[in-house]
Amino acid sequence: MERADSNRRFFIAGFFILIGLILIMRLVYVQLLADKYILSANNNVLRYITQYPARGLIFDRKGELLVYNEAAYDLMVIPKQVKHLDTIGFCRLIGIEKADFIERMEKARKYSVYRPSIFESQITRESYGIIEEKLFRYPGFFVLPRTLRKYSAPIAAHTMGYIGEVNPDMIAKNPYYRSGDYIGISGIEKSYEEVLRGKKGLKIRVVDVFNRDMGSFQDGKYDSSAVAGTNLYSSIDAELQAYGELLMTNKKGSIVAIEPSTGEILCIVSSPSYDPNLLVGRVRNKNYNILSKDSINVPLFNRALMAMYPPGSTFKLVNALVGEQEGVLFPDTRYACPGGFSLGGGKKVGCHSHWGPLNLPQSIQYSCNTYYCRVFKSIIDNREKYRTTKEAYNAWRKGVMSFGLGKKLGIDLPGELNGNIPSAGYYDRYHGKDRWRALTVISLAIGQGEIGITPIQLANLTATIANRGYYYTPHIIRAIGRADSMNRQYLTRHYSNVAPAYFDIVIEGMQMVVDAGTAANAKMDSIILCGKTGTAQNPHGKNHSIFICFAPKDHPKIAISVVVENAGWGSTWAAPIASLMIEKYLTGKITRPEVEKNMVECNLITGY
């Protein structure tokens, strides 16, 4: 070997060291600087298994179970472990077609051959029994227990609501949810989701490359068990609810009953309705499509919260109370009724024939339009108190809204509407700034025109009158967790702007309505009922029949609003239904079976 080459040993040694350094630099990056590898390592070996808690139960006010859980099973498959499959036998067992089987296996395989995916979801307990016996023959398949919501009676579908799998939007908004979780989508299920759902638990298992379970991670140090959801005690009276739904058979409309002394909702009927069990489990999507496409009955539409009606004559009570408070109306104020209220130019607000002149309670008894046009005009044109029409109108509007009208009540159910008590700004825009007067908006006097009130607001108005001036925000859940606890959110009294002293004379009139007035057909011997009829003008068809009432007169136990769409006079349908409801609630029996029969059998939907 040539002498000149002997320094080459250093080149070689240097080369070795250089390459060694490159390896070390790479190690520094991979082991010390990069984080992605340790994350991937955890993803490789740790399987996070969610422990699903049982959802909270819902009881009615008498302790009857309304909503409970039933075991259901998801059939899972790990494609890699499926071996020697008797496809025909398996399809027969599950009850599917072979083409379906191939498609589902393909889908599962696409997701992962090592990880489980849902093959068939929500198998009922009955079918599970059969499947379970034979499942051992089909390696790669196993079942995961889940729960299904069940409703003990087919009532209060809108109120109970339903649950469904979360969609990607919900997951993005709330990190609690993972794909496949259930979430309340409407009704109580939605508004009390966080109480009902409980807390998911987590088990961390270590798996090998074939997804074989190698035991729990660090002896379960990071595991947590599921906490069951909290039970809810609803203020709903299941019996009353069912009776209301019966009375509303083949009618469109709603019934809302409230216990005035607490604001608890006793029943909330929206008709037409549907069986809540239709929106459970595997049949949910199919049935939901059918229900949502029913454009004639619109069964998914919760009329009690989301339908706005002009309150018609029932609104006269509010005008009377606001008029008294404004100092322009007194118990013995009398107005003559010449068959209507002239607006000038040959136009007038018509009135039916009755004797006169009437005082305040009598005006309620006979629902005189002329009387309330004058009352309304006297409020708006009260130039002693207010300089302008607008100022007076705003005072009136404030008084009206203090009864919980024209704004959301804040009840514990989703989807509630504001209703509409038009603002002065609205009339400014419609008629031109300051180009309107009392007579321009006179329809407000008798609860017609732009004004819109939901059945729940109407019932709350009734409760406010029954309480002589205040209300508790209506709510459907009276206790959370323990039956004897109180739903703390709803313990504040909301006072109207009208002093309690002004209510008695109005209530006097309401009693006369039933005793010998427009709603004489609602009269009962045993119970003193105070009510007011209403007929909401409906530009699209026959008028809506409305009746609000409460009973007993002293220490009222129930305040109720009934709206029957396209039924004509308030006295014809709504009043008898309301009286039946009250009789049912207060006495537990029906003394007028012929009235009940008429109401139940009448069909106001067909032919529309």
Added chain:
Amino acid sequence: MTGIYLILVIFGWFNIYAAVYDEGHTSIFDISQRYGKQMIWILAAFLLVLMILLLNPKIFSQFAYLVYAVCLVILVVVVFAGKEVSGSRSWFQVGGMALQPAEFAKVGTALAVSKYLSGQYISMKDSKTWFSLAIIIALPAILILLQKDTGSALVFLAFVIVLYRAGLNGYLMLALLLLPVLGILSLVMNKLILAGILLGIAIIVYLYTKRRIHHLLVIAAIYLGSVGFIYFVDYGFDHLLRPHQQERISVLLGQKTDLKGAGYNVNQSLIAIGSGKLFGKGYLEGTQTKYNFVPEQSTDFIFCTVGEEWGFIGSLVVIFLYLWLLLRIIKVAERQRSKFSKIYGYCVASVLFFHVIINIGMTLGLVPVIGIPLPFLSYGGSSLWAFTLLLFIFIRQDAYRYELV
């Protein structure tokens, strides 16, 4: 050197235990498992060492060509009669154990190269010398290629280092080093642009020379050779490599991401090593390797177990041990008086070096996946014995360095 050898071998044994470890078989001496078998290989290797140390050191040089010839014959036989394991026909079934002649061929070739270069009338300037050496090295490599064991065949490239030490032209060596760089560039870049860049470099180089006509000719020749090489690489990639080899290279160059297919091994390997962090997860606590996410983790990917369980510190120690061993071999080789011993020492260093960088580089995603074992650490009798022979023949020579001339 013996000390480093022992440390690596025993450390390897423990890591194989960790890599194969499952709760069912907990005894490291259980010979039904790989670590048990490795223990037997190790014990047998010690016997081998004993035998070598008892032999007259002169016979290695005397029988060098014979050993080489026997290796070639066996390689030929194995091409036709070998056992096929995952696509390669490179195994011999002898009784209960499988031997891989390719591993031993390295020893034979090292002996033959040393013997030839230590010949009395060898001139490094003689083209006949180069031709003969090329044959000696290429013959076993080609036979191994025929067994479809590309990785082991590539190892023979390591002998270039020996040739460099023995007097190979330095420029040629530089060219050989630059060729892989050029090869990679030709795969990731547009070939025309690359050729243009090279032209620019050639012109600049020419302007810096004395601009004589023969400079121009040499530069032009090199330039044309380079461009030819670029196109050859591209052609070779498409037509000579097998699909899985193309995939591995594409994945490495980042032209493809295929974490479930060709990139799976390397990705899982990086995950295992990367998750070890500074101190590792502790012995037998590795999750990636223990639960079989890393394929071949007791043989070619044994370094993953080291990286995951012993962390950066452990990996560093292993790399330092190898470096130390290599530098030590060079140092010892330089003190040999016998030309044979000296060249043989470089053969040992070169082959070990190639194995170590390719293997660890592969687990770290630096070089394509080439299935060659990590010396002394990887599971496998053939490779352990071959490396033991390789190293201890040299140690034996060194012990007699004053008597061997």
